[in-house]
Amino acid sequence: DAGITQSPRYKITETGRQVTLMCHQTWSHSYMFWYRQDLGHGLRLIYYSAAADITDKGEVPDGYVVSRSKTENFPLTLESATRSQTSVYFCASSLNQETEAFFGQGTRLTVV
Amino acid sequence: GENVEQHPSTLSVQEGDSAVIKCTYSDSASNYFPWYKQELGKRPQLIIDIRSNVGEKKDQRIAVTLNKTAKHFSLHITETQPEDSAVYFCAARDSNYQLIWGAGTKLIIKP
Numbered sequence: 001d002a003g004i005t006q007s008p009r010y011k012i013t014e015t016g017r018q019v020t021l022m023c024h025q026t027w028s029h030s031y032m033f034w035y036r037q038d039l040g041h042g043l044r045l046i047y048y049s050a051a052a053d054i055t056d057k058g059e060v061p062d063g064y065v066v067s068r069s070k071t072e073n074f075p076l077t078l079e080s081a082t083r084s085q086t087s088v089y090f091c092a093s094s095l096n097q098e099t100e101a102f103f104g105q106g107t108r109l110t111v112v
Numbered sequence: 113g114e115n116v117e118q119h120p121s122t123l124s125v126q127e128g129d130s131a132v133i134k135c136t137y138s139d140s141a142s143n144y145f146p147w148y149k150q151e152l153g154k155r156p157q158l159i160i161d162i163r164s165n166v167g168e169k170k171d172q173r174i175a176v177t178l179n180k181t182a183k184h185f186s187l188h189i190t191e192t193q194p195e196d197s198a199v200y201f202c203a204a205r206d207s208n209y210q211l212i213w214g215a216g217t218k219l220i221i222k223p
Binding site: 040041042044048097101103104106 | 118156158205210213216
């Protein structure tokens, strides 16, 4: 489980500020994902990446930006945070598109 | 695109009884169906999965069944224990290889 870590675990930020959530995995998994988890919605995919320098939108990408310059890192940036982006964010990785997804511990983000 | 519906949203069962959670999916091309368990404040973790070429899979007290014709799959937990209390999520991998998730079922085990 220590193979995929997120930071910070908790973050409070103000509306309009830029904030970056970090995700690091040590397994050299090709695929990485960002989800947000809200009550009543389960897990919703924000962005995913099939390999370094390859990213694609998920179900709810608006207001978010990702990059993947290195295989092991997949940061998620909220360019101008809004209250509706208050959520728990999970990063996940998988070896390929047909194998188990492993999740990080999550980041609880509060936008005030 | 794929849509996954999960029922019930909350399930309360007596310790020792069985629990069944059901999911339906819309994309007939979906071929992989995992179940994740999420304990309070923790990350989701895979507990069992099934591929479309299999009708049933069992792992100790947990089993998953798949009906491709009806496009539904179910999680069965027998002899429930207090540590089974958690939120359970089903998912289906669609033709774009993306996992589409159900909204989750909160399972409560009553002593």
